[in-house]
Amino acid sequence: xxxxxxxKLNALDxxxxxxxxxxxxxxxxxxxxxxxxxxxxPTIKLFDEIERLPEGSRILMAMDFDPTSAAELYPMALSFxxxxxxxxxxxxxxxxWPTGKPMIESxxxxxxxADFGSGDRxxxxxxxxxxxxxxxxxxxxxxxxxxxxxxARPQDARGTSLDELPMMSGVISVKEMDLIVNASAGFPxxxxxxxxxATPKKIPIxxxxxGVQSTQLFPYYPDQLLGLVTxxxxxxxxxxxxxxxxxxxxxNRSKRPAFLRGGAQRWAHRLMIGLIVLGNGIHLANRxxxxxxx
Amino acid sequence: MNRETRFWxxxxxxxxxxxxxxxLGTARGVGQQFVVRVDATTGKIxxxxxxxxxxxxxxxxxxxxxxxxxxxxxIWSFSRTAGIWIAALLTLCIFSYLYRDNVCYKLAESIIVxxxxxxxxxxxxxxxxxxxxxxxxxxxxxxxxxxxxxPVDVKADYLYIVPVVLGCMVFCRxxxxxxxxxxxxxxxxxxxxxxLKLTSFLDADFVRQVRSTIxxxxxxxxxxxxxxxxxxxxxxxxxxxxxxVLSCVTYFYFSVEHKGLVGRISRVGIWVLMxxxxxxxxxxxxxxxxxxxxxxxxxFDDWLGLVRI
Numbered sequence: 001x002x003x004x005x006x007x008k009l010n011a012l013d014x015x016x017x018x019x020x021x022x023x024x025x026x027x028x029x030x031x032x033x034x035x036x037x038x039x040x041x042p043t044i045k046l047f048d049e050i051e052r053l054p055e056g057s058r059i060l061m062a063m064d065f066d067p068t069s070a071a072e073l074y075p076m077a078l079s080f081x082x083x084x085x086x087x088x089x090x091x092x093x094x095x096x097w098p099t100g101k102p103m104i105e106s107x108x109x110x111x112x113x114a115d116f117g118s119g120d121r122x123x124x125x126x127x128x129x130x131x132x133x134x135x136x137x138x139x140x141x142x143x144x145x146x147x148x149x150x151x152a153r154p155q156d157a158r159g160t161s162l163d164e165l166p167m168m169s170g171v172i173s174v175k176e177m178d179l180i181v182n183a184s185a186g187f188p189x190x191x192x193x194x195x196x197x198a199t200p201k202k203i204p205i206x207x208x209x210x211g212v213q214s215t216q217l218f219p220y221y222p223d224q225l226l227g228l229v230t231x232x233x234x235x236x237x238x239x240x241x242x243x244x245x246x247x248x249x250x251x252n253r254s255k256r257p258a259f260l261r262g263g264a265q266r267w268a269h270r271l272m273i274g275l276i277v278l279g280n281g282i283h284l285a286n287r288x289x290x291x292x293x294x
Numbered sequence: 295m296n297r298e299t300r301f302w303x304x305x306x307x308x309x310x311x312x313x314x315x316x317x318l319g320t321a322r323g324v325g326q327q328f329v330v331r332v333d334a335t336t337g338k339i340x341x342x343x344x345x346x347x348x349x350x351x352x353x354x355x356x357x358x359x360x361x362x363x364x365x366x367x368x369i370w371s372f373s374r375t376a377g378i379w380i381a382a383l384l385t386l387c388i389f390s391y392l393y394r395d396n397v398c399y400k401l402a403e404s405i406i407v408x409x410x411x412x413x414x415x416x417x418x419x420x421x422x423x424x425x426x427x428x429x430x431x432x433x434x435x436x437x438x439x440x441x442x443x444x445p446v447d448v449k450a451d452y453l454y455i456v457p458v459v460l461g462c463m464v465f466c467r468x469x470x471x472x473x474x475x476x477x478x479x480x481x482x483x484x485x486x487x488x489x490l491k492l493t494s495f496l497d498a499d500f501v502r503q504v505r506s507t508i509x510x511x512x513x514x515x516x517x518x519x520x521x522x523x524x525x526x527x528x529x530x531x532x533x534x535x536x537x538x539v540l541s542c543v544t545y546f547y548f549s550v551e552h553k554g555l556v557g558r559i560s561r562v563g564i565w566v567l568m569x570x571x572x573x574x575x576x577x578x579x580x581x582x583x584x585x586x587x588x589x590x591x592x593x594f595d596d597w598l599g600l601v602r603i
Contacts, residue, residue, distance in 0.1 A: 015302070018392045025583065026590050030601060071588035072581055098417035136421045143490065159443030199498040211577030211584075215570055223506045224498065231577060232584040264587040265580065272579065 006289070009282050017275065024271040028263035034253065035262030039237040046206040046227025047083070047241045049179060055088045057178040058171065062193060063107065066099035069185035069210050075235040075258035076208040077103065077183045079242055081111040082255075084181075086246055088121065090167050091129040092177070094153075096141050096188050101134050101157070115249075126156075126165040133157030138188040142196040146174045173201075179226075180205040190217050194224050208234060236262045302393065317598040325382060325597045327374035329358040330367045342369050382597040385589050430454040507539050538566045 027033075039047070053059075061081065065073040084091055093104045108131065116123040123129055132153055135141035144152040149171065155161055162168045170176065174197050182205065184190035190207035194217075198205035204226045209217055211231030221228045229238055235258035243251040243259075253260065317324045331340040334355035361368040387402035420440075429436045433448040460479040467476035509532040515525040544556060545563030552560045595601040 013298075015393065021586075022590070025586055026594065029587065029590055029594060032601065068585070069581075071584040098414055098421070101417075134417065134421055136418065136426065139494075140490070143494075154445070154448070155443065159441070161445045195494040195498040199502060200494065211581040212574070214577055215574045219503060219506070220498075224502055231580050233580065261584055261587045261591070264590075265583055268583045268586075269580075 003285075003289075006282065006285055009278075010286070020271060020275075021268060024267045025264040028267050029260075032253070032260065033263035033267075034256065034259040035236065035266045036240050036259065037233055037236040037262065039241050040234075042221055042225075042228040042230070043234055043237040044227075044241070045222070046181070046208075046229060047238065049204065049206065049226055050080075050083050050087055050089070050181075051245075053087065053089060053178055057087075057089045058092065058176060059084050059089045060092045060094060060174060060177045060180045061104075062180060062182040062184075063093060063095045063100045063104050064097045064189045065103055065183050065185035065210075066097055067103075070103065071261070072210050072232050072235065073183045073185055073208060074103065074107070075232070075256075075261070076229055076238065077107045078111055078257065079235065079238045080181050080183070080208065081107055082115070082250065083238075083242055085111060085116045085123060088128075089178075092132060092167075092171075093130065094132040094135060094145070096135050096138060096192075097185070098134055098136075104131055104133075104157075125158075126160070127167055130165055130167055131157040139192045139196050142188065142192055146197045146201050148173055174203060175201050177203055179203075182207045184209045184213060184217075186210070186213060189213070190225075191220075194220050199224050208238075232258055232261055232265055313598055313600070316600055324599070325375055325378040326363065327371045327378055328361045328363050328365065328368040329371045329374065330361040330365060331369070332357045332359050339367050341367055378597055382593055385593060389589075427454060427458060431458070507535060509536060511536065537562070542566050 050059075061077075061084070063077055065077075081091065093108065095101060095104055108129070112123045112129060132149070133156065135145065135152055137144065137152075141152055149168075150162055153162070156165065174180065180193060180198060180203055182190050182193050184193070184207050190209050190213065193205055193207070197203060205224075206227035206229070207217055207225055208229035209231070211233075214228070214230040217225065217228055229235065239250070239256045239258050243256065249255055314324065331342070332338070333340055334357050340356065358371065360374075384402045384405065387398040390396055391399040424436065424440045428439075429441060429444055429448065430451045431454050433444050433450060437444040437446070460482055463475050463479045465476070466472045466474075511529065511533050513525040513528040513532060514522045515528070516522050541559050541563035543563075545552075545560040545567070547556075547560075550556050591601070
């Protein structure tokens with residue numbers, strides 16, 4: 001038994017699939033089709049915790065990612081920082097990735113510089129936020145700042161002594177933090193913050209991680225992780241909650257990078273499901289063709 | 295040139311011409327970047343310089359902030375425009391691998407490897423060798439050479455000689471006669487890492503994980519009128535967790551032959567593992583599609599300016 005369509009599908013050049021995927025992703029980008037997601041409990045818990053903490057609480061923002069994982073984690077970093085600034089918490093930025101330094105600077109510029117740098121309650125460097133920069137030593141660095149920040153880093157990223165910064169008075173180690181918020185792309189990251197800081201020192205921690213990493217981190221939730229924001233979907237969930245709670249200006253599309261990536265994600269997933277069904281259909285048809293029929 | 299190659303070449307060139315034509319018609323142009331000059335001390339925008347006698351030339355620290363082409367204060371930025379073009383062309387070089395392996399892809403790949411290695415070396419030079427070794431051992435030298443911001447009250451800590459010596463001993467491996475000395479720092483690293491990992495792992499990944507798995511299989515929760523009712527959702531969740539953990543542990547228990555009841559339980563363990571691998575793979579795909587989305591956003595928005603927000 002022969003079928004011209006089946007023969008054509010069997011010999012289909014894979015570059016047609018690449019082209020179809022490119023169109024599925026590109027069309028929502030050009031047409032600016034976004035996507036909202038219903039928030040999941042691990043994301044809601046982090047959002048509620050930042051809301052619950054009293055104004056001026058100390059939050060360690062550990063930005064352990066690089067440009068290759070920025071597609072998923074940068075929108076998250078923006079949302080976390082925006083939310084903390086809206087609640088007027090004190091932010092301590094740090095990274096244990098050398099490539100995390102520009103990510104911190106970019107986040108500070110996009111959030112604090114653009115939205116919270118002026119006005120009556122403007123965020124001031126050294127008073128409301130500080131960039132502690134890169135800490136070399138991977139997990140050992142986490143262990144070190146868990147016992148003494150100044151031993152690991154006597155100066156901030158600008159070269160100012162930590163003792164000269166008002167917001168560092170009374171801060172000896174990570175134990176003084178009310179919450180650790182980590183944007184994690186791999187090793188060292190969320191797992192190490194749980195192992196070396198949060199669990200032994202009993203500090204609440206929430207992690208925003210890449211999709212790849214989430215299956216490694218889910219076992220820690222909810223006992224050792226207060227919240228877990230997973231991949232671009234988690235970033236969209238967080239933006240959805242932020243837009244619902246603070247519609248002005250965070251319901252605006254230009255302030256929602258994850259939302260704009262969600263539309264492309266949705267269409268690409270639909271195409272993939274279609275291709276998986278088609279591929280299995282072709283496989284079954286080939287098997288049926290090979291089976292001798294009376 | 296065969297028919298297939300001709301077809302794809304025509305498609306590619308046609309697409310490029312169409313995009314270039316479309317892009318030239320937009321306000322943002324093809325990757326053109328504009329900036330405004332901002333006085334770093336006052337935060338005020340400095341108007342574009344009109345000549346050598348311009349007052350703005352007296353400003354010492356100037357920051358360049360991105361601006362719209364329509365901004366009257368905006369000036370065209372060569373470096374930023376070149377940066378966008380280089381990034382766009384390198385992205386296209388990487389994408390060209392989808393067609394087939396080629397020299398453009400190899401070039402972009404080599405640039406990534408070289409730039410990454412260079413970035414790591416420079417960062418670690420400043421953050422480890424200078425900030426952690428030189429400042430600790432000779433703060434005055436650090437202040438007068440690399441780091442003028444080093445506080446004057448920093449005292450030398452000669453204990454840091456130990457890691458410096460151990461670090462230097464690693465290079466002994468390059469000299470065959472004293473190569474054995476290179477094992478000492480490695481032994482130190484292995485020993486300390488094992489010790490550090492053991493304590494943290496035992497607490498965070500063993501004791502706490504075992505505790506998280508000891509769950510009630512039937513959960514009752516109080517409703518608004520304080521009457522205890524069966525929380526079937528939580529109960530099912532707990533039952534699934536307990537069954538999954540026990541079946542996976544059984545699958546990795548090799549002291550008993552996997553036959554009969556043990557075989558059936560370990561079979562459930564395989565299913566649980568397969569489901570978790572499937573979830574990992576699906577999440578990986580999600581991450582990769584997000585990366586593709588980001589690059590296409592860059593190409594069609596930042597470079598070609600075809601996305602109208």
